[in-house]
Amino acid sequence: MTAPVETRLDVELDDDDVHELSAEQRRDPSAPGLWIYLLAGTVFGIVLTKGEAISWFRIQEMFRFQGFHMFGIFATALPTAIIGVQLLKRRWRRTLAGEAIVVPPKHLGSGVRYALGGTIFGLGWALTGACPGPLFALLGSGVTTMAVAIASAMLGTWTYGRVRHHLPH
C-alpha cells in the first residue's frame, strides 16, 4: 500500500471491477467445492474447442464477415444467457445452496474504460485469434506457444494494475 489517496482510488475502482471481488458475496462453506468448477470448466473447454470458437481461422472469418459460424454461436449463446440469467434473477432467485442470487451492477462512470479497454482487447483478439478462454483451450489442445501468449497476457494485466491510476476510467 502506498499513498492513502491512491489506495482509496483503487478501492473505488475495485467496486466496479471483477464481480467476484465484491464484499457482499462471501459464501458459506455449504457452497459447492472447487471440483464442480473444474468439471464445468472442462465441459466449457470441450464446447469451445469442438465448436471451433478457439480457431484462429474462424475468428478471421468472423471479423471479415465471410462466414456465419461465429455469428451463429453468439446469436444463440446470447439469448440463452439472457433468458437463463433473467429467469434466475427474477423467477427462481436462489442458488443451488439456497442463497439469494446477487448480481452486483457494473458502474458506468465515463464509460471510457469499456470503450478503450474493449478496443485494445479487440486488437489483441484479432492478432492471437483468441480471447482469454480460448488461450487456455488452445494450450490444452497442443498449441504450446500459447503458454507464451498467456504469460504475455498476464504481463498485460499486471501492467494495467501498475498504471491504472494514470488511465481514464
Add this chain to the structure above:
Amino acid sequence: MPDILLRPWPWYVAGPLIGLFAPLLLWLGNRMFGVSSNLRHLCSAIAPRGIPYLSYDWRREGGWNLAFVAGIVAGGVLAGLVFRNPAPVAVAESTRAGLAALGIHDLGGLVPRELFTWSSLATVRGWIVIVGGGFLVGFGTAYAGGCTSGHGISGVANLEIPSFIALAGFVAGGLLGTFVLLPLVLGLR
C-alpha cells in the same frame, strides 16, 4: 475412433451450450462467468508487488475461477488432442483466399502453423502476434474489466450498459486488428 467424436460441432449446438454457462455459474454459487479475471488472479498469486489492484486474497476470490480455467485446459486436451478433428477447419473460401494473400497457406489445425510455432517466435511477425497480441488481450481485458465471456456473455445477459459499450469496443478493435494491424504485421519478416 468413431467419427462422431472427432467431428466439430455446428454453431447451433455450441452457441446455446456456451450461453448456458452464465446462468449455470450464477446458480451453482452466485459466480459471474468470466475468464479474464483469472489473469488478474494469477498475477496476484505470482507477483502482487504491493500493487493495490493485485493485493487481495486470490485463493478466496478466484479459487473457483482458477479451477474453472484448469478445466478449460483439460477440455482442450480432450477435444483438441484426444478427440482431435483431423480435417482442416471449414472456413469460407473467401477467407482462405484473403489469408493466402497475407501469406497464410496452411489451414490444418486450429491456428496457422506458420505463425504459432516456437521458431516463429524468433521472427518479428511471430513475436508481435504471440507476445504483442497476448499483451493487448491481457491489458485490454483488465482495463475493460472483462472479456468475451465476462462482458460479451455475462454482462450482456445481465443487460449492463457498460458491457454493450465494451462489446462495441471488441468489434472496433477486432476490425482494426484484422484490416489494418494484421496485414501490417504479417508483411514483416
